[in-house]
Amino acid sequence: MFQNFDAPARSQPIGGRLVALRAELAKHGATGFIVPHSDEYQGEYTPASAERLTWLTGFTGSAGVAIVLAHEAAIFVDGRYTLQVRDQVDVADFVPEHLVEAPPHQWLRGRLKHGDRLGYDPRLLTLAELRRFDAAAKSAGAELVALEENPIDRVWTGRPAAPIGAVSLQGEDLAGESAAEKIERLRALLAEKNADAAVIAQSDSIAWAFNLRGSDVPHNPIALSYAILYREGPPTLYIDGRKLSNVVRDALSDLADIREEAAIGADLERLGSSGARLLADPATTPAGLLTPFIAAEGTLVEGSDPVTLPKARKNAVEIAGTKRAHLRDGVAMTRFLAWLDREAPKGGLDEIAAARRLEAFRAEIGEEDGMPLVEISFDTISGAGSDGAIVHYRVTEATNRTIEPGSLYLVDSGAQFRDGTTDITRTIAVGAPTAEMRERFTLVLKGHIALATARFPAGTTGAQLDTLARMALWQKGLDYDHGTGHGVGVFLCVHEGPARISKAGTVPLEPGMLLSNEPGYYKTGAYGIRIENLILVTPPAAIAGGERPMLAFETLTLAPIDRTLVEPTLLTEAELNWLDAYHARVRAALAPRLEGEALDFLIRATQPFAA
Structure with missing residues (x-):
């Protein structure tokens, strides 16, 4: 586990x-x-x-x-x-x-x-x-x-030692671009900022730029490290040498100077003394890291981490890998939902047992595909009844609750495969849901569909789109206290900047960005509802009769949405058509990979409403 x-x-x-x-x-x-x-x-x-x-x-x-x-x-x-x-x-x-x-x-x-x-x-x-x-x-x-x-x-007595997880390389067949090519592109960004160097403090930025992955942090395949990118000459990677095998060290040494982390302070001091202009992101760079440079009277150029936007714009190889990962994950998720459909109504199934079984399904499909499950992308949120109303609930032996018939069960989970990171939430009715549950679920679904089907011009921010996902809830005096969507990496962090769909999402969305679509509703002490798929921003395309090409979203997640919680009279014809089309696509994609009970469940769970 x-x-x-x-x-x-x-x-x-x-x-x-x-x-x-x-x-x-x-x-x-x-x-x-x-x-x-x-x-x-x-x-x-x-x-x-x-x-x-x-x-x-x-x-x-x-x-x-x-x-x-x-x-x-x-x-x-x-x-x-x-x-x-x-x-x-x-x-x-x-x-x-x-x-x-x-x-x-x-x-x-x-x-x-x-x-x-x-x-x-x-x-x-x-x-x-x-x-x-x-x-x-x-x-x-x-x-x-x-x-x-x-x-x-x-x-702090008994404080754990700092991690020294092994570093691996992410091949160009999965990254879609060599690390050398990425660094050349980043040098061009430094030139645009008139900066001599940039200090990079975020480990996922370093992982992307150097095509490396690590195991220092649970669920996120990063190696804790720092880097300095230079406009001229090789970059320097500051990392605990115990994390590097000889093979990895040799490969990285062809690309960069490798130094221990403790050396970065003196190097930044020398940069400052030389009068260099150093690009640093004030929102992500530790103040203490910059102290030697500032004390040496170097010129600080404040700006965004130059890696974050290139990293967020997934290339064709990364997109293809992410789609494979989501197909694989959809098979695992549907097998899990079929198992849950059979076992939960019997009573006795609890949150931990469900989380364990879902992870096992993901491990099994990884082995079948020859793309092993490297990690889960975060602790599975396995919330029965009132636990589902705790947005980031983490089940423990002390809180473990039985999934009772007549309740809602919310499961938010994801996988880390070498070719992609997944994140999906499904809310399932165990037995017959109440009329209120169906209404609230359908309002959340309306918001989910509104975002999934949005067309928008270049320059549109996540804050502008966030309202679409909330409107149906707002009209009933309801809301949720979290963002609607976050960026997602490719075999990297499941929460990735800089773009997000939220009231505070100020970064324009661009083609290739991968985000979540996850509106919700939470009734404290009773139940929680969230429907989450990952969506990819697609390039601008013409609309018949329109004057401007518009960006759109492609939904990548493939798993049934619980039909028993949908109140079809609350959906418009267009919304019902979207749901039926989504389920038809899920069925077509997953049916060849399923059999027996799981296939029977998939066919039942994806029946159209319009029929």
Whole structure:
């Protein structure tokens, strides 16, 4: 199993950890400390050695920050985790706050006092975050203080060692472009920015640029590392040498200088002393990484990570691989849904058993296709009944719930194959759903279809499209507190920037971008609904009678949507036609790969409504 179901530590001894942290801060003359979820590489997912926020608070979500002051502490999470944080964190120690509605830097303005010294680890805050916290401290007459050693690391007994997962190479047959060609393209981007070099801190950017993959972080095939790209000359890759076999080291050495991570500070200092212009993304680069360069009076050119957009624009080989991965995953998912259809109504099936069986189906199809399941793309969200209303629910032995007849079961899961990353959510009625369940599901489906069928001009952002997925819910006074879609990598991170479909999605969508389409509805204490497919932005095409070519989406995910939850009278003729056409495509693609019970289920589950 790639997923474990151990329950996280909670409450005790969390309170004692907070006391120990405050005592350590007092030794440094600090009156408070910032504890972000991020690690030194600013990734969404972090290795066990960097789970400082979890160690201190008990919260296991992938986004959040805690602020510890002398007599008060708070934890900030976004809308995905408002229920989870109260389940995992002792609110007597940490008061839950909303990360977006009441950001930590604003919260601090009303609590810091003149003369306070707020400590932080400069490796864990981006330059942009540091500026926000610094402004908040100064407005209160307080001081932001960089601590040489993270005080949590000093009091964290039994802290895991940093990972040294083996690095592998992603062949050109799967990447579609050599690393040398990619680096040449990136050099051209540096020239456009009039930059001599760029520092890259995001490990998935490095993985894409160098055609390497790693195993340092659960579910995401990245190698924690840094890189400096030069406008002239080979780049430098800073990585723990123990991760590199001789074969991998030789291949990378033909492309770049290989150095240990500790060497990057001196190299950036030399760059600064030479008067170089260094491109860095203030939103993704740790402030501490840039300190030597800034101290040496180099010129900082602030701009987006130059890798993120090229990485997001999938090439023809990556698209072909992703489609193969989704066909494979559709077979596994349909076998799982057929199994669930048989077993769940009997009672006794629980969330963990379902998650285990789904992973087994994915492993089996990988072996059949000669493309083994390398990992799952995130911990499977296997939520029965009220657990489905917890957006990023993670089942554990302590929370494991039976999938009861008469309830809804939400399963959000994905696979990491070498040729593609998948992410799919299906909501299944176990037995007869209520009229309310059918109505709410159909409203979510209307939003899903509206986005899937959108046509839009070049320059359109995710924020402009997000409304389409919410409109049917809004008209009934309903909504959901998460984005509608995130970018997805190709055998890389399942959450990938820079594009997203959300109220904050400001990056224009471009052909080749792979995103999720996942509107939802969540009734606290009762059930959750989400329908998620991955969609590919297709090139502009003419519309009959139109004046401008328009981009569109191609749906890649192939698995039945539960017909028993659809209220067809709430769908327009066009929406019913889309659903029938989608199911016809699913049936045509998957039927040749299925047999017996799974094939019978597929035929039943994809029957048209219009017949």
